Amino acid sequence: MKGVYYDKSKQLWMAHYKDPLDPSSKKRDISRGFxxxxxxxxxxxxxxxxxxxANRGDMEWTSWQEREAKRQMELARRNTQFETYAYRFVEHFKQGKKTGTGRVYDVALRHVLEMPFTHGRVCDITEDEVQRWYYGDALKNQPDAKERTYQMLKRICKKAIEDGLLEKQPCTLPHVKHSKRGRHNVPLITYEELQIITDNMPDWCRIFPYTAAMLGLRISEVCALQRQDFDLTNRRVHISHGLNRGEGDRGPLHLATPKTESSDAxxxxxxxxxxxxxxxxxxHVKPEPDAMFIESPAxxxxxxxxxxxxxYFKKAxxxxxxxxxxxxxxxxxxxxYASRTSDGPATQKAITRHDSLEVEAGYWRQDEEAQRKAVDxxxxxxxxxxxxxxxxxxxALEEERARLVAQLDQF
Known part of the structure; x- marks a missing residue:
């Protein structure tokens, strides 16, 4: 057959033809061995x-390499199993993230893989299946976990689209904001309740409730405090650490960087x-500078x-x-409580270490005395x-009464 010959050096049968897209007079030779x-x-x-x-204009010419790549992609699209793909995606997605964040992603992935439609091929996932899961009873009493799970599925599917494994996004529901309504409706703790909780904590960690409440700290930040973090002379404490575990979120706890940049303060x-x-x-605290503020009893x-x-806190x-x-x-x-007593967003941001007021606070100026008054x-x-x-x-009530009586006398 014309266009086919045996190449002794390669020990292959070579099929070849001229590249129809090559504009030169001496067109490039395209070949493939068999x-x-x-x-x-x-x-x-x-x-x-x-x-x-292609010469008749019935189709657009593409090279055999492009067609082979497309065929391989289609083959991968048809055969890639969702579970394997999802595990690989989450492991890559966790890179560079804090251990605690990676743990949240692992939990979300576990819930994703509990969905009835995630045990087959990636290309088989449909919008109807996703919506039936979302509006079903799965994680019904855990709205935050359900949202994180849905968002993780959406991320996986988005990457699958980029990789050519899915034709369209099956997660089409509008972005659902965190369901914080329940936690926002929790009544503020009273000083009587705070005292009862403190009295029912074990002696080795009895200081925890007041420390978290009085300083506005996360539980890991309290556990990371050391004697050297306290400057009692100036009534200050340095929040410079959070907690973490070893690689793979395993091993004993150790001091780590705070959760966010603004947390270090x-x-x-x-x-x-x-x-x-x-x-x-x-x-309760050993004299060494690096002694833990709350020491483990283990x-x-x-x-x-x-x-x-x-x-222990839950029981108390x-x-x-x-x-x-x-x-x-x-x-x-x-x-x-601080929002009710601080003199403005700048002070509020400084004492709570939140970034949500950052833009507004950038136009404010505040001093340390304002912070002292607010926390007091x-x-x-x-x-x-x-x-x-x-x-x-x-x-104060007597002065207010005298003022009102004086106003009444004027009538």
Whole structure:
């Protein structure tokens, strides 16, 4: 057959033809090798058919390499299993992320793989199946987890589209915002409830509820505190660490960078919290600068486990009649009380270490005295009133009564 010959040096049957897209007079030779003559002649014949169709204008010419790549992609699209693809995607997606974040992604992937339609091929996932899962009973009582799971599925499918494994996105529901309504409706903790919870914590971590509430700290930030972080002379504490585990989120806890850049900060300690804090440092914390503020009761471990403290806190909260209160609600309580007493967004941002007011706060100026007043007032709201508080309140009411009587006399 014309266009087919045997190449002794390559020990292959070569099928070849001139490149129809080459504009030069001496067109480039296109060839492909085969182990036997029949395959070479069959391929050369099929290529000639396509060449003739392209010359007639019946089709647009593409090279055999492009067609082979497309065929391989289609083959991969048809055969790629979702579970294998999803595992590979999440492992790559976790790179560069904090261990805790990676753990959240792993949980979301686990829920994704619990979906009834994720055990087959990637290309078989449909929009109807996704919507039936979303509006079904799966994770019905865990709206936040359901949203994270859906978003993870959406990310996986988006990458599958980029890789040519899916033709269109099956996750077409509009972006669902975090379901924070439930946690926002949790009533603020009162000082009586805070005291009851504290009284029912084990002695080795009894300081935790007040520390989290008075300073507005995450549970891992409290567990990461060391003696050297406290500057009692100036009533300040340095939040410079979070917690992490080893590679693969395994092994003992160790100090790590804070959750966000804004989390690393010097905070003022409320005046009313100073006696309790000072006593704890004197009676429960070793004298070494790097001694842990809350030391683990487990042998061989210095850092207390946030999960262990969280479990004790949950039991104590139930005793206080507030099973809806979590450790993170203490941080929320601090932010709420501080918002009622601070002098503006700049101070609020500084003492809560949140970035949501960053743009507005950039136009404000504040000083350390404003921060001291704000944290002192917030701390006062979370402690039982003293005799002096009642005297001040009575005096204020008497002054208000005198002012109103004077106004009444003018009538």
């Amino acid at each position: 182990k036997n003559k029949i395959d070479a002649e069959r391929w050369r014949s099929s290529e000639q058919t396509l060449l003739d169709a 010097w905070l003022f300690i409320p005046l009313r919290f100073m006696p309790m804090l000072t006593e704890w440092l004197h009676t 042998n061989g471990y210095d850092i207390a486990s946030p999960n262990t403290i969280r479990d 909260a139930c005793i206080a009649g507030r099973p809806d209160i979590t450790p993170h609600q203490l941080k929320a309580a601090f932010s709420t 007032a917030a701390g006062d709201l979370m402690m039982p009133p003293t005799d002096e508080d009642y005297r001040k309140r009575i005096k």
